Amino acid sequence: MKTPVWYQKLLRWTEGDSPVLPEPAAHREQTREPAAEESAYESGPGLLSASAGRVRNVLLRVITIASCAVFLLIMLATVAYLPRFGDADNAPENETSRRYIEQGMQEVGATNLVTNIILVYRGFDTYGESCVLFLGATAVIMLLAVDAKNTTEEDRRVLARSDALDRENRNQILGHITTILMPVILLYGLYILCNGHLSPGGGFAGGSILGGALILCENGYGVGKVHSFFGHRIYHVVKVGALILYAVLICYTIYVGANGLPNVIPLGKPGSILSAGIILPINVAVGLEVACTMYAFYTYFGRGDL
Amino acid sequence: MDINAILQMLHANRFEAASVILFVVGLGGMLFNRSLFKKVVSMGFMDSAIFLFLTSAGYVEGRLAPIIADPAVTATMEVYSHPLPAGLVLTGIVVSVSFTAFGLALTQRLYKKYHSLNIDEIMMQAQKSED
Numbered sequence: 001m002k003t004p005v006w007y008q009k010l011l012r013w014t015e016g017d018s019p020v021l022p023e024p025a026a027h028r029e030q031t032r033e034p035a036a037e038e039s040a041y042e043s044g045p046g047l048l049s050a051s052a053g054r055v056r057n058v059l060l061r062v063i064t065i066a067s068c069a070v071f072l073l074i075m076l077a078t079v080a081y082l083p084r085f086g087d088a089d090n091a092p093e094n095e096t097s098r099r100y101i102e103q104g105m106q107e108v109g110a111t112n113l114v115t116n117i118i119l120v121y122r123g124f125d126t127y128g129e130s131c132v133l134f135l136g137a138t139a140v141i142m143l144l145a146v147d148a149k150n151t152t153e154e155d156r157r158v159l160a161r162s163d164a165l166d167r168e169n170r171n172q173i174l175g176h177i178t179t180i181l182m183p184v185i186l187l188y189g190l191y192i193l194c195n196g197h198l199s200p201g202g203g204f205a206g207g208s209i210l211g212g213a214l215i216l217c218e219n220g221y222g223v224g225k226v227h228s229f230f231g232h233r234i235y236h237v238v239k240v241g242a243l244i245l246y247a248v249l250i251c252y253t254i255y256v257g258a259n260g261l262p263n264v265i266p267l268g269k270p271g272s273i274l275s276a277g278i279i280l281p282i283n284v285a286v287g288l289e290v291a292c293t294m295y296a297f298y299t300y301f302g303r304g305d306l
Numbered sequence: 307m308d309i310n311a312i313l314q315m316l317h318a319n320r321f322e323a324a325s326v327i328l329f330v331v332g333l334g335g336m337l338f339n340r341s342l343f344k345k346v347v348s349m350g351f352m353d354s355a356i357f358l359f360l361t362s363a364g365y366v367e368g369r370l371a372p373i374i375a376d377p378a379v380t381a382t383m384e385v386y387s388h389p390l391p392a393g394l395v396l397t398g399i400v401v402s403v404s405f406t407a408f409g410l411a412l413t414q415r416l417y418k419k420y421h422s423l424n425i426d427e428i429m430m431q432a433q434k435s436e437d
Contacts, residue, residue, distance in 0.1 A: 061338075068334045075326040080315040082322055086367035097388045101381055104389075105374055113372040113381075113389040118396055129400045136404030143411040155418075199373065204396060270377040297407045301414070 109267035109276035110197030119202075119282050123250045130289055134243055137293040146304035159303065163223050170222055178220025185213045189287075196283040197276040203286025210287060211294025218299065226295075232306055235292055242288040249278045249285075321362035329355035341423045342416065346409040353402040357395050364391030 100117055108116040118126050144150070146159070189209035196202025218226045256263050268275030299306055316323050328351060335348030365387055372389035374381050413423065420428045 064334075064337050068330055068337065071333065072327065072330040075330070076316065076323060077312075079319050079322045079326050080312050082319050084318045085321055085362055086365055097390055098383050100389055101372065101383055101386050105377060105381060111374040111377055113374065113386065114392045114396075117389055118393040122393060125397060129397055132401055132404050136407050139408050140411045143415050200371075204400060270374075301407075301410070 105270050108279070109270055110279050111270050112197055112199065112202075115197050115202055115276075115279060115283075119279050120253060123253060123282075126286075127246060127250050130243060130246060130286060133289060133293050134239065137239075137296045140297060140300050144300045144304050151304065163303075166223055171220075174220045175222075178216055182213060182217065182220075185209065185216065189213060189291075193283060193287040194273065194280065197279045198271065198273070203283040204290055206283070207287035207290025208294055210291035211298075214291065214295040215298045218295075223303065226299075227306055230295075230306070235296070235306055238288050239292045242285040242292075246282055246285040246289070249282055253278060321365075322359055325355045325358035325362065328352075328358065340425050342413045342425055342428075343410070343423055345425075346406060346413065349409065350402065350406060353398065353405075357398055360391045360395045360398070364388040 100113055100121065104113050104116040104121075105111060108120045110116050146156070189206050189212075191206075192201035192209060193203065193206030196206065214226055214230065253263075255261075263277065265277040267277050270276070274280070296306070332348045332351030332353075332355060335351060336345050339345055339348065369387040370385060372386045372392070374386075416428055417423055420431050422428055422431075
């Protein structure tokens with residue numbers, strides 16, 4: 001039976017030959033050349049004949065499927081013996097949860113108990129998370145930044161051409177809609193950021209929305225608009241400053257808590273916007289950090305620069 | 307134990323069962339796809355499976371989300387569901403975002419160097435340039 005073309009294409013696609021990504025013309029001859037060696041490599045080391053290599057490939061595939069199936073069965077059997085879903089007597093029902101729920105608001109001050117946990121009780125852990133985000137953004141910048149070591153002359157030419165194309169064919173509709181939407185998105189992001197201790201949300205969610213607003217600005221107003229008010233200098237100051245603010249606040253809380261000293265930051269009245277002690281400034285710091293990181297991810301993947 | 311009882315227990319824990327299946331789908335994707343990009347996407351599947359598992363562990367039938375509605379009333383364990391798994395999911399999401407960005411950045415660099423996403427082809431070219 002003859003296999004249809006779309007099926008062969010699908011097979012090629014699942015094998016990782018991406019027909020979607022065009023190969024750069026300059027390197028096409030180079031990659032086409034070693035076709036003979038390629039097939040020899042795929043059929044295994046030189047000692048094996050082609051058919052033996054194919055048998056080995058099929059065998060590997062069967063072993064992989066079997067191990068996946070066995071793994072799935074073991075996991076499903078484990079799940080069947082877990083405590084029932086939604087049952088009140090589940091494992092998390094212990095004195096830790098009880099303390100967080102019954103005394104969290106009096107001790108820390110936020111009505112959102114999850115925020116209490118992630119920013120104060122487990123604040124050190126969340127600080128580590130912010131550092132992971134910081135390191136992630138730093139690694140992406142190291143790998144993708146346009147500089148003398150990373151890019152060739154051809155890459156620069158391609159980038160300049162796409163920038164020129166973007167400047168010529170500005171999408172007017174997107175620009176006008178961005179003007180209408182931008183205040184609303186910024187307001188929504190700030191609301192979520194500052195209400196983290198009262199409602200679902202907080203630094204991570206609000207910061208993502210603010211980062212999205214920056215990305216929309218870059219797309220709607222064209223390349224370089226965001227760069228005019230959010231350059232490298234401001235980016236580094238905001239990012240490192242937010243992380244240091246977070247570190248200082250969390251160190252203060254840990255020091256005071258560990259030594260039994262009185263906390264001088266007032267907790268305020270639970271439920272009002274200016275309450276919950278250090279949670280609001282920490283949320284703002286985390287939000288700035290996340291917004292910078294999201295925007296950096298977007299722009300370094302796209303253009304290799306801020 | 308007969309199969310019916312096991313199926314009933316699986317149905318009682320259907321969210322955990324779904325998360326396990328999703329996890330194995332991700333694992334299979336990691337093992338079978340030669341494309342580095344699809345390996346990163348499969349890793350995202352596995353992350354989502356873990357999040358689903360953690361959130362379903364924190365749910366208690368008939369209780370509210372752990373946000374205190376009225377600060378004047380003393381909060382009790384019997385009103386709100388468990389807040390701790392939700393906090394753990396947040397940790398996981400942030401690490402997963404960072405991992406995805408880092409993995410995709412490495413993939414992009416490899417594509418720029420070897421003009422392929424296929425892991426076999428990249429290994430072959432790297433071996434040849436070593437010789």
